[in-house]
Amino acid sequence: MSDKKIDPIRPADDDARALARGLIAQARFAALAVIDPDTQTPMVTRIALVPGHDGVPLTLISTLSSHTAALDACATCSLLIGEPGPKGDPLTHPRLSLQATAEVADKAGLKAHYLSLYPKAQLYYDFGDFRLFRFSPLGGLLNGGFGKAFRITPDDIVA
């Protein structure tokens, strides 16, 4: 996009950083885009999400799911975080498109933290086929509504 005369996407300022961090802090689910290992094409599914201590999103997903197999084949993925409420225009509701590397996290060590934010996962947290991943950010795009687009760096969101 280097041939574009005006880049409509600005670097993040303090407000944008606070908005991005707030979207992650409040999210309990997200859309996860991976590369389908069978077809090498995108596939997007819904996953649970909680913020880690450092602001990096965490998820608990089953190794039986297609997205986990895809992350094993290619750990680079993308999350859409920030869900519209029941009212208003969904396209003006703030959301964060994050590109990230999915890394296996310390499931036992983070159990209390995860369950404090997502109590229902108590039912299956210890199942052997569930793994905890952290989405180490590579970069992202924050859309705060019409005309409010910001480029997000890892430093903007990791505490």
Place this chain on the structure above:
Amino acid sequence: MSDKKIDPIRPADDDARALARGLIAQARFAALAVIDPDTQTPMVTRIALVPGHDGVPLTLISTLSSHTAALDACATCSLLIGEPGPKGDPLTHPRLSLQATAEVADKAGLKAHYLSLYPKAQLYYDFGDFRLFRFSPLGGLLNGGFGKAFRITPDDIVA
């Protein structure tokens, strides 16, 4: 996944087909996953969505957006359709992960149809940088809640 002993994903039955078609019919936005042409990695953003006459989803998006540039480079993409309400467990809310080819659609011919379902787009429908795309389905995965996963074919959703 051919080495898996039990495939938890079933072929669609009439109820699954009706659910998938209903999710598309009701959706006015979705998550769109594309391949970022700069990095060849997934990127997921939010777009507007309406059902076409034949049940195939349509969107009106700006050529200035990063997802449109990505679709020009690689038209194979994925949509996550079906948004949780404000109550209940988001992971038990039905959703459709659709893999599709984005094709340029007849913007002028579909204007009345699109605006009847998405009146706010009247403000920018005729802007020269906006294009109408249809997402011709390649296949998909319908998740109707815990233990209710169905494989979706194009015939299951196209009228």
